[in-house]
Amino acid sequence: MKADYLEESLFRELEERLLQPDVRKSAKDIIDLLADEFIEFVRSGRVFNKQQIIESLQNEPIQPLTQRLITEFKTLVLATGVILVTSRIVRHISGEQPVHSLRSSIWKLNNERWKMIFHQGTLVRESSVRYDK
Numbered sequence: 001m002k003a004d005y006l007e008e009s010l011f012r013e014l015e016e017r018l019l020q021p022d023v024r025k026s027a028k029d030i031i032d033l034l035a036d037e038f039i040e041f042v043r044s045g046r047v048f049n050k051q052q053i054i055e056s057l058q059n060e061p062i063q064p065l066t067q068r069l070i071t072e073f074k075t076l077v078l079a080t081g082v083i084l085v086t087s088r089i090v091r092h093i094s095g096e097q098p099v100h101s102l103r104s105s106i107w108k109l110n111n112e113r114w115k116m117i118f119h120q121g122t123l124v125r126e127s128s129v130r131y132d133k
Contacts (some may be wrong), residue, residue: 008075011085011107014114016039019068019089035108035115043101043123067092081109089121100126 014033023029030053038050047058072088082104091099108116 007083008073008116009067011075011083012070012073013103014107014116015046015070015073015085015087018116019070021062024060025062027058030054030057035117037108038115038119039119040118041120043121053130057105078106083114088124098126100124107109 017023017029017120018033023033031050034050034053036050038053040053041050042048058126069090069092070087072086075088076086078084079085084104086102086104089101089103093099101121101123103119103121105116105120107114108117
């Protein structure tokens with residue numbers, strides 16, 4: 001079952017917030033968006049918890065003229081109050097080739113607020129098969 005349009009636009013907005021450099025640098029904003037039990041599988045294969053992600057983002061360099069575009073955005077209701085979000089992110093850094101990744105996130109309704117509890121991003125080639133076809 002697909003989340004309805006209003007919910008889908010809400011999750012797109014939440015995902016886009018997490019891509020914004022000012023939000024990524026704000027421990028307060030990240031604390032508000034991530035559940036306490038949050039985990040992320042990073043591209044190196046390591047598993048990070050919420051505190052490790054907050055620290056990692058604090059040290060993330062801000063690339064000049066970086067732009068991230070979300071495509072192939074989809075939501076799927078896994079259970080009441082639990083939503084799976086999948087998408088492709090294309091990251092453009094001035095003067096470099098675009099970097100593509102497939103992303104998946106699980107959002108859980110917690111005290112009437114949506115919080116991300118899981119995230120994974122996998123680098124892919126631009127020409128890789130798209131999962132929505």
